[in-house]
Amino acid sequence: MGIFSGLFRSRDKPQNRTAGSGYAFYFGGTTSGKAVTERSAMQMTAVYSCVRILAEAVAGLPLHLYRYKEDGGKEKAIDHPLYLLLHDEPNPEMSSFVFRETLMTHLLLWGNAYAQIIRNG
Secondary structure: OOOOOOOOOOOOOOOOOOOOOOOHHHHOOOOOOOOOOHHHHHOOHHHHHHHHHHHHHHHOOOOOOEEEOOOOOEEEOOOOHHHHHHHHOOEOOEOHHHHHHHHHHHHHHHOOOOOOOOOOO
């Protein structure tokens, strides 16, 4: 009967097994009862500072496009069509730095970052 005892247990006394544990953050509940979202987390100075520092540091790294040479070496591909988009200006509203900073911020807060490619011929 030990196998079925867990299935047929009394449900009149539910227990919250995640309250007060490390799993509460991952399942959305907290012991204080406040929901933690990206927006509420960014209102904390520590979270905002960490996200800003990491995003600016990654966005500030040099980004160059390279092509392989026949001898096995590499050279900067300044004349490649993607070089202008990645290194200088991915769209008219953003510089390359702001674009990469935005992607890194999304990665840190939501766990992923996407950039849509819209071609205009």
